[in-house]
Amino acid sequence: MTAVEARGIAKRYRSLVAVRDLSFSVEPGEIVGVVGPNGAGKTTAIRVLTTILEPTRGTFSVAGVPAARPTEIRRLIGVLPESSGYPERQTGREFLTYHARLFGHSRPSARARADELLREVGLAERGSSLIGAYSRGMRQRLGIARALVNEPRVLFLDEPTLGLDPAGQRQILATIRRVVGERGATVLLSTHLLAEVEEICSRVLILNKGRLVADGTVAEVARRAGAPRSARLRVPSTETERAAAALSRAPVVEHAEVSGGQLGWLSLTLVEADGRAPDDLVRDALTALIDAGVPVLSFELEGARLSDAFLAMTEAG
Amino acid sequence: MAASEHAAPSPATPGWLVVVGQELRDLWVGGRGLLLTLAFSVLLSLIAYLVATNTDLNFLEQREAVGLVLQVTIAVGSLLALLAAADAVSGERERGTLENLLLTPVSRLELGVGKLLAALSLWFAALAVAVPYVWYLGRGVDVVDEALAAGIVVGTLLAVFLASLGLILSLFAASNRISLALGLFILLALYAPTQLPTSARRGWAGDLLLRINPLTAGEHYVGRILVDAHSWSEDLSWLVSPVLGAVLFAAAAIALSGRFIRLPGGFAR
Numbered sequence: 379m380t381a382v383e384a385r386g387i388a389k390r391y392r393s394l395v396a397v398r399d400l401s402f403s404v405e406p407g408e409i410v411g412v413v414g415p416n417g418a419g420k421t422t423a424i425r426v427l428t429t430i431l432e433p434t435r436g437t438f439s440v441a442g443v444p445a446a447r448p449t450e451i452r453r454l455i456g457v458l459p460e461s462s463g464y465p466e467r468q469t470g471r472e473f474l475t476y477h478a479r480l481f482g483h484s485r486p487s488a489r490a491r492a493d494e495l496l497r498e499v500g501l502a503e504r505g506s507s508l509i510g511a512y513s514r515g516m517r518q519r520l521g522i523a524r525a526l527v528n529e530p531r532v533l534f535l536d537e538p539t540l541g542l543d544p545a546g547q548r549q550i551l552a553t554i555r556r557v558v559g560e561r562g563a564t565v566l567l568s569t570h571l572l573a574e575v576e577e578i579c580s581r582v583l584i585l586n587k588g589r590l591v592a593d594g595t596v597a598e599v600a601r602r603a604g605a606p607r608s609a610r611l612r613v614p615s616t617e618t619e620r621a622a623a624a625l626s627r628a629p630v631v632e633h634a635e636v637s638g639g640q641l642g643w644l645s646l647t648l649v650e651a652d653g654r655a656p657d658d659l660v661r662d663a664l665t666a667l668i669d670a671g672v673p674v675l676s677f678e679l680e681g682a683r684l685s686d687a688f689l690a691m692t693e694a695g
Numbered sequence: 696m697a698a699s700e701h702a703a704p705s706p707a708t709p710g711w712l713v714v715v716g717q718e719l720r721d722l723w724v725g726g727r728g729l730l731l732t733l734a735f736s737v738l739l740s741l742i743a744y745l746v747a748t749n750t751d752l753n754f755l756e757q758r759e760a761v762g763l764v765l766q767v768t769i770a771v772g773s774l775l776a777l778l779a780a781a782d783a784v785s786g787e788r789e790r791g792t793l794e795n796l797l798l799t800p801v802s803r804l805e806l807g808v809g810k811l812l813a814a815l816s817l818w819f820a821a822l823a824v825a826v827p828y829v830w831y832l833g834r835g836v837d838v839v840d841e842a843l844a845a846g847i848v849v850g851t852l853l854a855v856f857l858a859s860l861g862l863i864l865s866l867f868a869a870s871n872r873i874s875l876a877l878g879l880f881i882l883l884a885l886y887a888p889t890q891l892p893t894s895a896r897r898g899w900a901g902d903l904l905l906r907i908n909p910l911t912a913g914e915h916y917v918g919r920i921l922v923d924a925h926s927w928s929e930d931l932s933w934l935v936s937p938v939l940g941a942v943l944f945a946a947a948a949i950a951l952s953g954r955f956i957r958l959p960g961g962f963a964r
Contacts, residue, residue: 391959430797430958453800463791467725479713480799524795 379442381406381532381564382427387436389422396422398588400436404564404581406531411575412568413684414585415692420568421460423585424536427566428457441531453481456530458521460537460568466510470501470520473509474527481528495523499553515546522553526561533558536568547571551578572684582684586692600687608647609663612675615642624670630662642675710801714809719816722779728817735771736824742767743828761833761842762921764825766914769850772821773910774882776854779814780861781878784956785871794958807952811862811945818854822846838921845920849913852937856909857882859944866948866955885910906933909940 382404389397397419404410412420425431427438429448438445441454465473471492478488496505499519504512512520518538525533538554539547555578558565567579575582575596582599584592592599613621618641625634630649637643648659660679667674722728746760784807787793796806826843833839861878868874888896888904888911895901905911916933919925 425958428798430794449800449802452798455798457798459794459798461791462795464795465721465790465792467721472720476713476717477795477799479708479717480710480796480801482800484708 379406380404380439381408382438382440382566384423384427384438385436387423387426387433387438389419389426389431390434395588397426397433397585400585400588400590402583402590402593404532404566406564407562408581409558409565409567409579411579411582412566412585413570413572413575413582413688416570417587418585418692419588420585421536422588424457424460424534424566424568428452428455428534430459453528454531456525456528456533456563458518458525458533458535458538461540462521464509464512464517464520466508468509469506470496470509470512470516470523471505473520474523477524478527491527495526498526498557499523500549515542515549518542518546518550519553522550522557526557529561530563532564532566534566534568537570538567539569539571539574547574554578572688576684584688584691591691592687596684600684608645609660609677609679610637611644611646611667611677612642613644613667613672614675617672618642618644620670621667621672624666624672625663628663628666630659631666709805710799711805711808711812714801714806715812718810718813722813722816728820731775731817732820732824735775735821738771739764739767739825739828743832747832756922757833757836758838758924759922761829761838762918764828764832765842765846765850765917765921768821768825768846769853769914769917770886770910772818772825772850773854773857775817775821776814777857777861777878777882778875779817780811780858781865781868781874782871783810783814783862784865784952785868785874786865788958789871793956797957802953803956804949804953806956807862807949810952811858811948814858814861815851815854818850818858822850842921845917849917849934849937852934852941853909853913856937856940856944859941859948862948863944863951866951889914907936909937913937 380403382402384403385401387397387400388395400419400423412423414420422431426433427440429445429451433445440451443450443454445451468476471489474492474495475485475488478491479485483491493502493505496502499522501516501519501523504516509517509520522535522538525535535554539550542550551574554565554567567574569575579596581594582592582596583590584599611621618636621644622634622636625631625644625646632647632649634644634646637645646663648663660677664674664677720726743764746763784793787796797803825846829842829846830839833842857878860881861874864874864877864881865871868877885908888908891901896905905915912933912935916930916937919930919933920927
């Protein structure tokens with residue numbers, strides 16, 4: 379049984395087509411990143427799959443339950459909506475208790491569930507504070523706790539780190555990774571931060587202008603983008619010439635030169651991957667330098683990252 | 696903790712009851728319910744003081760004084776219920792809190808019922824506040840029981856009618872400012888006939904105007920019982936529009952909630 383299956387989903391708002399012909403499936407336990415530029419249709423797609431919006435066309439199932447049974451789907455999913463609002467005059471504990479009760483918990487069981495979730499997302503100390511006094515990061519963690527209130531089989535997280543500083547982003551990602559690891563739930567993570575996807579997702583879907591333009595592992599998508607495979611590296615300035623010569627002899631290097639006339643900096647172009655993993659090409663290039671006795675101070679691969687694929691696919695679209 | 700420990704239990708309490716409980720808490724604990732009721736009690740104190748002073752001077756009969764306090768209570772109490780209901784859905788939509796509610800298995804219809812009942816609590820609070828004033832002004836003329844019974848029946852009918860109207864506006868309004876403004880405008884329009892000169896209210900057209908409007912018909916009925924000392928059955932025809940207004944609008948509000956408590960373009964289930 380697939381965790382999520384979408385078949386030809388389209389969503390139109392009057393003349394605006396937000397999502398068109400979206401088809402994909404997600405296996406249980408996968409963490410799938412949904413990325414795309416602003417207006418790509420990520421939030422609309424998630425709202426359709428979470429039964430908040432009705433698709434104009436197409437059908438889907440979540441946790442094996444068809445779209446025709448939305449109430450049943452809602453029992454099995456957890457959702458952190460994008461830019462969700464929270465009742466300012468409720469405490470975090472009260473908010474979670476209320477939602478646990480809406481999912482059928484008795485009052486004592488709902489309270490216990492709320493306390494457990496507050497501990498899990500690191501808000502136990504602030505559970506009795508009004509949500510109005512929470513920081514943005516605390517609200518996001520509360521939202522994640524809310525999404526977990528019914529022990530969901532499939533978790534939809536829409537921009538969980540939006541508007542957070544790097545420390546806050548790291549904290550949220552760690553929370554997601556921990557709770558997902560402990561529960562083994564399937565996750566669809568919508569984000570515009572590609573580093574997040576590279577860090578925690580096993581698979582990525584790229585949306586552009588409402589269409590699915592890429593679907594695969596991060597490495598597969600990066601390779602499929604056909605982005606230029608170049609790298610920039612730094613060696614001691616006295617070793618520049620020797621490094622350039624060693625790289626020129628390496629079979630995986632198509633071209634190597636001193637970068638911008640700066641001693642110590644070299645730009646190189648790797649050969650076509652031809653089925654080989656990007657990591658193998660990098661390893662061979664670095665081995666050539668090490669074999670020549672040239673110390674490598676830094677090495678940055680350009681054109682094999684998700685960001686390059688993302689730009690190539692979304693700008694072309 | 697093991698996942699199975701909290702595996703989705705079967706509903707212990709109906710969803711609408713859980714919603715009513717939380718809405719009442721939001722309204723009365725730290726919300727604006729207490730403040731509005733306090734403001735109403737200050738207004739009622741002022742009116743009761745003026746009315747009592749006039750009674751001492753024999754400018755106003757005791758029955759008229761009780762009738763006036765009750766009519767103010769019905770007007771203000773049902774206004775508060777209207778305002779609370781008019782904010783119920785459009786306010787949640789505007790504050791971004793609706794989506795989390797829609798993501799629960801509780802039906803939209805239950806959400807509507809819960810919000811409607813919570814809004815009506817403001818009317819019952821206003822009635823409770825009015826009890827001592829009615830008792831004080833009506834002592835000695837055997838009108839207190841009658842006044843409270845008339846207040847409960849007519850006031851509840853009008854509060855249900857107006858709260859349902861407020862909820863319907865809230866379902867369709869793009870913002871809660873629009874639903875509140877529309878609600879107030881409609882309320883003022885419904886009360887406008889009470890400001891017509893007596894001559895304009897005579898004849899079949901004037902009579903019809905008062906009878907088809909639940910607010911004027913209800914207040915007229917209360918006046919007949921309390922001021923003119925008519926029996927309850929004597930003017931029952933004046934209760935037709937308040938009863939119809941309450942039943943039809945409540946049914947419409949609940950039925951429409953099931954379909955229209957949603958985000959724009961949203962699922963209707």
